[in-house]
Amino acid sequence: MLTDQQIESYHRDGYTVARGLFSAEDVARMKTEIDAVWDRCGRGEKAQNTAFAGVKKMSTIRDPQLHSGVFTRYLTDPKLTGPMSQLLGPDVQLHHSKVNIKTQDDRTIFPLHQDAPYFPHEQNSLCTVLVHLTTTTSERGCFRVIPGVKEMLPHVHDEGHILPPDEYPLERAEELPAAAGDVVFMSSFTPHGSNLNTTDEPRVLWIIQIRSPTDHPIEQPAGTLQPTAPGNRPSQGTMLCGINPDFERAASGESSRL
Numbered sequence: 001m002l003t004d005q006q007i008e009s010y011h012r013d014g015y016t017v018a019r020g021l022f023s024a025e026d027v028a029r030m031k032t033e034i035d036a037v038w039d040r041c042g043r044g045e046k047a048q049n050t051a052f053a054g055v056k057k058m059s060t061i062r063d064p065q066l067h068s069g070v071f072t073r074y075l076t077d078p079k080l081t082g083p084m085s086q087l088l089g090p091d092v093q094l095h096h097s098k099v100n101i102k103t104q105d106d107r108t109i110f111p112l113h114q115d116a117p118y119f120p121h122e123q124n125s126l127c128t129v130l131v132h133l134t135t136t137t138s139e140r141g142c143f144r145v146i147p148g149v150k151e152m153l154p155h156v157h158d159e160g161h162i163l164p165p166d167e168y169p170l171e172r173a174e175e176l177p178a179a180a181g182d183v184v185f186m187s188s189f190t191p192h193g194s195n196l197n198t199t200d201e202p203r204v205l206w207i208i209q210i211r212s213p214t215d216h217p218i219e220q221p222a223g224t225l226q227p228t229a230p231g232n233r234p235s236q237g238t239m240l241c242g243i244n245p246d247f248e249r250a251a252s253g254e255s256s257r258l
């Protein structure tokens with residue numbers, strides 16, 4: 001569970017770090033599983049590969065819980081759902097999850113951006129949960145954040161929504177080096193990104209997006225760049241803990257790209 005100080009820093013700074021939330025055994029189980037998925041996807045060949053300024057920045061395996069039951073099991077692990085419900089309330093819903101793998105071959109940065117423009121919601125309950133499956137130092141492209149941002153900032157488009165790079169160079173954000181098993185909880189308004197991985201070990205990060213089931217997506221304006229194909233959120237709406245108080249919304253199996 002999170003301490004009062006960690007909950008306070010989440011609300012004040014827009015993120016908090018839970019060190020050692022998962023044990024070495026937990027991490028080894030998830031890492032073995034994702035390594036096997038990585039092999040099944042041709043070591044990134046069939047993954048979603050994204051670029052910045054035309055250069056590949058990352059490989060993403062979407063919704064790892066569709067590839068292995070190990071991830072379904074960890075999605076509802078009380079080590080995660082305890083802190084999630086401390087931050088969002090007793091009812092926590094999955095929006096989507098993905099594993100980002102950044103290797104030495106990915107030759108550009110992940111530019112700073114907020115998550116909110118990708119899936120704006122009425123109450124902004126969206127929280128990004130970063131489960132570190134490898135130790136990420138500065139050299140291995142650790143996560144970076146700008147603390148204390150509480151509103152949506154204007155973004156530009158470059159294979160996704162990014163903050164204008166001249167105004168928001170990566171160096172503006174502070175580094176969050178983490179050990180395998182550390183978990184970061186971050187609000188969708190917190191600008192974040194990451195640097196290159198210059199080591200020969202891939203950086204592996206499981207990202208889980210959650211929301212309150214009473215929070216509703218806001219339609220993005222027509223023509224907004226949406227890198228993920230509509231309908232590609234097959235587990236969206238799954239309750240990770242608590243209940244969905246809206247029977248009709250739950251029964252409709254509502255799943256949107258937002």
Ligand SMILES: O=C(O)CCC(=O)C(=O)O
Nearest residue numbers: 100110143192193194205
């Ligand atoms: O994995 C990273 O370094 C950044 C990922 C990210 O911000 C995202 O996928 O939205």
